[in-house]
Amino acid sequence: MSTADGTVIGTTRVSGTAPVNQAFNIVLLAEGFQTGQQNAFNTAVSAFATALLGTAPFNDLAPAINIFRVNVSSTDAGADDPVSGGGTGASVRTYFDASFGGNGIRRLLVCNATTVLTVAAAQVPQFSLALLVVNSTIYGGSGGSVGTFSLAGGASEIAIHEAGHTAFRLADEYPYYAGGNETGHDHHPATEPQEPNVTINTTRATLKWGWAVAAATALPTMSNPNCASIDSRPSTVPGGTVGTFEGAHYYHCGAYRPEHDCKMRNLGVPFCRVCRQVIFNRIGPLATLNARARTPISVVSRYPEHLDVFDVASDGRTMTDWWDASTGWGGWFQLAGGIASPGGTGSPVTAISRYARHLDVFTVGTDNRVYSAWWDASGGWSNWFVLAGGLQVRPGSTVNVVSRYTGHLDVFTTAADGRIMSCWWDVSSGWSGWFHVSGGVAANGATVTAIARYPFHLDLFTVGTDNRVWSCWWDERSGWSTWFRIGNQAVRSDSAVNVVARHRDQLDLFTIASDQRIVSTWWNALGGWGSWFQVSGGAASPGSQVTAVARYSNQLDLFTVGTDNRIYSTWWHDPGGWAGWFNISGGIAAPGSTVIAISRITEHLDVFAVGSDSKTYSTWWDGRTGWAGWFQLSVS
Amino acid sequence: MSQESSPGQGPGSMRLIFEYDGDEIHLISRQLVDMALTGAQTPLEDHVGKVAEVRDASNKALASVPVTGMQTTAEVFPENPGDPIMRVALEHPQGAFTVVVPAPKAAASVALLDIVPASADREALPGPAGPPERRILGVFPLTEEGSTP
Ligand SMILES: [Zn+2]
Ligand SMILES: [Zn+2]
Numbered sequence: 001m002s003t004a005d006g007t008v009i010g011t012t013r014v015s016g017t018a019p020v021n022q023a024f025n026i027v028l029l030a031e032g033f034q035t036g037q038q039n040a041f042n043t044a045v046s047a048f049a050t051a052l053l054g055t056a057p058f059n060d061l062a063p064a065i066n067i068f069r070v071n072v073s074s075t076d077a078g079a080d081d082p083v084s085g086g087g088t089g090a091s092v093r094t095y096f097d098a099s100f101g102g103n104g105i106r107r108l109l110v111c112n113a114t115t116v117l118t119v120a121a122a123q124v125p126q127f128s129l130a131l132l133v134v135n136s137t138i139y140g141g142s143g144g145s146v147g148t149f150s151l152a153g154g155a156s157e158i159a160i161h162e163a164g165h166t167a168f169r170l171a172d173e174y175p176y177y178a179g180g181n182e183t184g185h186d187h188h189p190a191t192e193p194q195e196p197n198v199t200i201n202t203t204r205a206t207l208k209w210g211w212a213v214a215a216a217t218a219l220p221t222m223s224n225p226n227c228a229s230i231d232s233r234p235s236t237v238p239g240g241t242v243g244t245f246e247g248a249h250y251y252h253c254g255a256y257r258p259e260h261d262c263k264m265r266n267l268g269v270p271f272c273r274v275c276r277q278v279i280f281n282r283i284g285p286l287a288t289l290n291a292r293a294r295t296p297i298s299v300v301s302r303y304p305e306h307l308d309v310f311d312v313a314s315d316g317r318t319m320t321d322w323w324d325a326s327t328g329w330g331g332w333f334q335l336a337g338g339i340a341s342p343g344g345t346g347s348p349v350t351a352i353s354r355y356a357r358h359l360d361v362f363t364v365g366t367d368n369r370v371y372s373a374w375w376d377a378s379g380g381w382s383n384w385f386v387l388a389g390g391l392q393v394r395p396g397s398t399v400n401v402v403s404r405y406t407g408h409l410d411v412f413t414t415a416a417d418g419r420i421m422s423c424w425w426d427v428s429s430g431w432s433g434w435f436h437v438s439g440g441v442a443a444n445g446a447t448v449t450a451i452a453r454y455p456f457h458l459d460l461f462t463v464g465t466d467n468r469v470w471s472c473w474w475d476e477r478s479g480w481s482t483w484f485r486i487g488n489q490a491v492r493s494d495s496a497v498n499v500v501a502r503h504r505d506q507l508d509l510f511t512i513a514s515d516q517r518i519v520s521t522w523w524n525a526l527g528g529w530g531s532w533f534q535v536s537g538g539a540a541s542p543g544s545q546v547t548a549v550a551r552y553s554n555q556l557d558l559f560t561v562g563t564d565n566r567i568y569s570t571w572w573h574d575p576g577g578w579a580g581w582f583n584i585s586g587g588i589a590a591p592g593s594t595v596i597a598i599s600r601i602t603e604h605l606d607v608f609a610v611g612s613d614s615k616t617y618s619t620w621w622d623g624r625t626g627w628a629g630w631f632q633l634s635v636s
Numbered sequence: 637m638s639q640e641s642s643p644g645q646g647p648g649s650m651r652l653i654f655e656y657d658g659d660e661i662h663l664i665s666r667q668l669v670d671m672a673l674t675g676a677q678t679p680l681e682d683h684v685g686k687v688a689e690v691r692d693a694s695n696k697a698l699a700s701v702p703v704t705g706m707q708t709t710a711e712v713f714p715e716n717p718g719d720p721i722m723r724v725a726l727e728h729p730q731g732a733f734t735v736v737v738p739a740p741k742a743a744a745s746v747a748l749l750d751i752v753p754a755s756a757d758r759e760a761l762p763g764p765a766g767p768p769e770r771r772i773l774g775v776f777p778l779t780e781e782g783s784t785p
Pocket of ligand 2: 173197258262263264271272273274275276
C-alpha cells in the first residue's frame with residue numbers, strides 16, 4: 001500500500017486564468033480511482049470548483065484563483081475501511097493510502113499527507129491548498145495540511161471548512177468540543193484567541209471586527225443564558241447582523257462569534273462577514289489594485305528596509321501594501337474596512353510613523369468626517385475612529401499630519417466652510433478638540449500642509465480664497481501667528497503647497513501656478529522670503545501636484561506629471577543649481593494624478609504613481625545603478 | 637505605463653515540507669519556487685502561534701510565516717446537516733505539513749517556533765503578562781552542507 005500502487009498520470013488546469021506565480025492555487029488529487037475511473041474524478045473536481053466558486057467570497061476572488069486536478073491512478077478502487085473504525089474491513093491498494101476510521105472513527109478519512117504534499121509540489125510547485133478526492137460514497141473527510149473528502153453528498157463542504165483553517169487560519173466558531181454534552185467547556189479561558197473570527201472581547205472600540213459592527217447593534221448581541229449547555233435559540237436579530245454572539249471556539253460561554261451562523265460553525269451555510277473579509281485579505285492581495293486615479297498615494301518608511309504604501313481603490317476602499325527587504329511586497333489589502341470620501345480628487349489616506357513599530361493613518365469617510373486608525377507591531381490594525389469628536393470637512397479633503405516628537409501629532413484639514421482646522425494628540429493628554437487656526441479660510445479644493453523644522457515650531461501653508469499662497473506659524477513661546485501672504489503669485493486653487501526643510505533654517509516651497517507652471521520660492525532665517533520663480537520651465541498636467549524630496553541639505557528632487565501626462569523629475573544641487581526636467585523610465589501617468597517619492601536611505605529614491613491604466617506603479621533610483629523600470633505594485 | 641513592468645524587488649520563495657511524529661520534526665523537502673507570498677511578517681511584528689522563522693547566518697530573524705497543518709486534534713463532521721461538528725484528540729499525532737517562506741539571499745536556516753502568549757499558561761497568577769514564550773520546535777539549516785536528504 002504505497003506509491004507502488006499507482007501512477008501519477010498528469011495535471012490539468014480546470015479553472016482560472018491567473019498567472020500561476022501570483023494566484024491562490026488549489027490542487028485536487030485523485031485517490032482510489034483506477035485508470036478507467038478518472039472521468040469520475042474529473043466530474044468530482046468540476047463539482048467542487050462550481051461549489052467553491054459559488055461560495056462567497058471565492059466568487060468575487062475567482063480572477064485570482066486557479067484550480068488544478070492531478071489525475072492519479074490506483075491499483076484498486078476506494079479506500080481502506082477498517083473494522084476497528086466500524087467499517088467493512090475493506091483493504092485496498094491505493095496511491096495515497098487513504099483510510100476511513102482514523103482515530104477509530106469511521107467518518108475520519110485520513111491519508112499519507114507526505115505523499116500528497118510531495119506530489120502536489122511536484123505537479124504545481126506554487127500550490128496554496130492540496131485536497132484529496134477519495135473514490136468512495138461512504139461519508140468522510142478530514143482537515144490538516146491536506147483536506148480529504150469522499151464522493152458522498154455534501155462531503156465537499158468539509159474541504160471548504162477545512163480550507164478555512166489551513167489556508168486562512170480561521171477558528172472554529174461552534175460552541176462545543178464534542179457535541180455539547182461535554183464537561184469542562186462551559187466557560188472559555190480568559191485568553192484572547194489569536195484567530196480573527198473569535199474573541200472574548202465585547203467592547204466596541206477594541207473589538208477586532210469592530211469595523212463590521214453597525215452602531216445600532218447591541219454588544220454582546222446574544223448572550224447564552226445557561227452556560228452549562230449551548231445556546232440553541234434562533235437568532236434574535238436579522239440574518240447577516242454582525243455583532244458578538246456568545247458561544248464559540250469550543251465553549252458555551254465567554255467566547256463570541258461575529259454572526260449567528262457561519263461555515264466555520266456549521267457546514268452548508270455561508271461564511272460570515274468577518275470570515276469573508278479574512279479570506280478576501282488573504283487572496284485579494286494577489287490581485288493588482290484599481291486605484292482612484294487622482295487621489296495621491298502616501299508612503300511611509302518606518303525603518304530603512306521597509307515601506308508602507310497607502311492608496312484608495314476606485315470604489316473608495318482604503319488600501320495598503322508594504323514592502324520589506326526580507327519579504328518583498330505583501331500585496332494590497334483593505335485597511336479596517338474603510339471607505340474614503342469620493343469628492344474632488346478623492347480623500348487620500350495619509351500616514352505617519354512616530355516610531356518603527358507604529359503607524360497613524362488619517363482619511364475622510366463617506367460621511368465627510370475625519371477618521372483615524374493606527375497600526376502597532378504588537379496588535380496590528382485598529383478600527384477607524386472619528387477623530388477628536390468629529391468635524392464636517394469638504395468632500396474629498398486631505399488630512400495632513402506632522403509629528404514634532406514621538407509623543408505628539410498635529411493634524412490639519414479644511415472644514416466644510418473652508419475654515420482651516422487643527423487638532424492634536426499628545427501621549428500625556430490624548431486627543432484635543434478641533435480649533436480654527438488664526439481665522440484662516442482656504443480656497444475650494446486647497447489643502448493645508450505643515451512642517452516642523454524643529455520640535456517646538458510649525459509652519460503652515462495653504463492657498464487662500466484669493467488664490468495666493470498664505471502661511472502662518474506656531475511656536476511654543478508665542479503661540480499661533482496671524483496668516484500672511486507669500487508674494488503675489490497666482491496659483492491654482494486646488495494646488496497643494498509642497499514644502500521641505502533642507503535644514504532647520506530653510507524652507508523651500510513648490511506649487512502650481514494658475515497657468516500650470518511649476519513655481520517655487522524659499523525662506524531662510526538670514527534673508528527671509530525669496531521671490532517666486534518657475535522651476536526649469538516646467539508645467540504640470542491640470543490637477544497634478546508637484547512633490548519635493550530633500551535628500552541632503554544641498555539636494556532637492558522634484559516629481560510631477562507633465563502636460564503630456566508623462567512622469568517628470570528634476571533636481572537642484574548646490575553647487576550647480578537646477579537641472580532640466582526628464583521623463584522617468586518612460587512612465588506615463590493618469591491625467592491629473594500625483595507622483596510621490598520617498599528617500600528611505602541616502603542615494604536612493606522610491607517613486608510611486610498611478611499609471612494611465614489606473615494601476616499603481618513604482619520605480620526606484622539608486623546612486624549606483626540609476627533609474628529602474630516601472631513595475632506594477634502588488635505582491636512579490 | 638508605456639514601460640514594460642519590471643519584476644520589482646521580490647526576494648524569491650522556498651517551499652519546505654516537514655514530517656512530524658509526536659515531537660519529532662524532520663525537513664524532508666525544500667524547493668525554490670517562483671510565487672508571490674501573502675501573509676509573511678517582518679521581524680518587528682509580534683507573532684503568536686506556530687511560525688516558520690527564516691534566519692541569517694548570525695541567527696538574526698529575517699521574516700516569518702505562520703504554519704498550519706500540525707494537528708493534535710481532528711474534526712469529525714456530521715453526515716446529517718445540523719448535527720454538531722466534533723473535535724477529538726488524536727491518539728498519535730503524526731503527518732506532514734508544508735510552508736512557503738521568503739528566501740532572501742541571506743537566509744541560512746529556518747526555525748519552527750510555537751509562540752505562546754505569556755498569560756496562556758498562567759491565567760491564575762496576578763500581575764502583567766510577560767513577553768510571549770518562544771518554544772523552539774526545531775531549527776533546520778538551509779545551506780547545502782546542512783541539508784537533510
Ligand atoms: Zn473546523
Ligand atoms: Zn465566521
